[in-house]
Amino acid sequence: VRQLSQVYNLNRQKLFAPRPKLKVLDSIDFSVRPGEAVGLVGESGSGKTTLTRMLTGVERPGEGQVLYDGVDVWTGGEAHKKLFRRSVQVVLQNPRSSLDPRMRVGTSLLEPLRSLRIEGDHAARVLEVLDQVGLDKNALERFPHEFSGGQLQRIAIARALMPGPKVLIADEPVS
Ligand SMILES: Nc1ncnc2c1ncn2[C@@H]1O[C@H](COP(=O)(O)OP(=O)(O)OP(=O)(O)O)[C@@H](O)[C@H]1O
Ligand SMILES: [Mg+2]
Structure with missing residues (x-):
């Protein structure tokens, strides 16, 4: 995971007010090697499930990359996507x-x-x-x-x- 960030646009509080933004993930970097177990700890609402959605390719990150075997999950092509979805x-x-x-x-x-x-x-x-x-x-x-x-x-x-x-x-x- 490289420099991963995600911002959500929330609902307006007033009719013509700009939509407030919520920065859920902020420049996250980490890697997991074969045989390794990584634990992620954080309080409720800190973005753990949001990160999971990106690690599984369900949601596209606003910024940054999720790489599998060194290849970007979103731009790596169909064959890689298939391998990633299975793996x-x-x-x-x-x-x-x-x-x-x-x-x-x-x-x-x-x-x-x-x-x-x-x-x-x-x-x-x-x-x-x-x-x-x-x-x-x-x-x-x-x-x-x-x-x-x-x-x-x-x-x-x-x-x-x-x-x-x-x-x-x-x-x-x-x-
Ligand atoms: N699609 C969305 N649009 C707007 N806000 C969202 C969206 N998805 C999640 N959020 C907000 O992002 C924040 C992080 O949510 P997330 O579910 O990732 O937290 P979590 O760390 O898994 O919490 P918990 O430990 O309670 O499961 C929360 O404030 C949540 O309300
Ligand atoms: Mg959660």
Whole structure:
């Protein structure tokens, strides 16, 4: 991450007043190497989730760059974007928002492989990942509302692990 900044335009307080600006991220620099774990600590509203959206390519930074393997995520071209989308996965702060309530867990787990067009033995991969997070395979037929918060979080982690990411971003996964 190089010199990353983000400013949000807030709503006007008065009809003709200029829109107030909120500088959420201010010239952030850091790098993560293979095998490294990096913790980011900050008070509520300090911009941790905002940074996560940029690290996963969901939101484009106003200034600065997010690089994967030394290449800018936004200007690196289609092949690199595809590699990046597969390699960087996220576990969201609220697991319920990352799982479709109408979809069986098994279908939700397969979804990343479908959308990323990853080939291979998907059924075997699902069982492998489920085992990694310590859930039984009968979870596959059930719906999100049938799980506890902690179990659901493990499903969200399993979903993030499905494509075999190189980088796993966890936005307060135990909150
Ligand atoms: N799209 C947006 N437009 C305007 N302001 C935003 C937008 N997204 C986030 N903010 C503001 O940016 C600030 C940072 O929010 P963010 O969610 O990144 O904080 P956080 O560090 O993850 O907090 P928490 O620990 O509570 O999860 C907050 O003040 C929030 O209100
Ligand atoms: Mg947050």
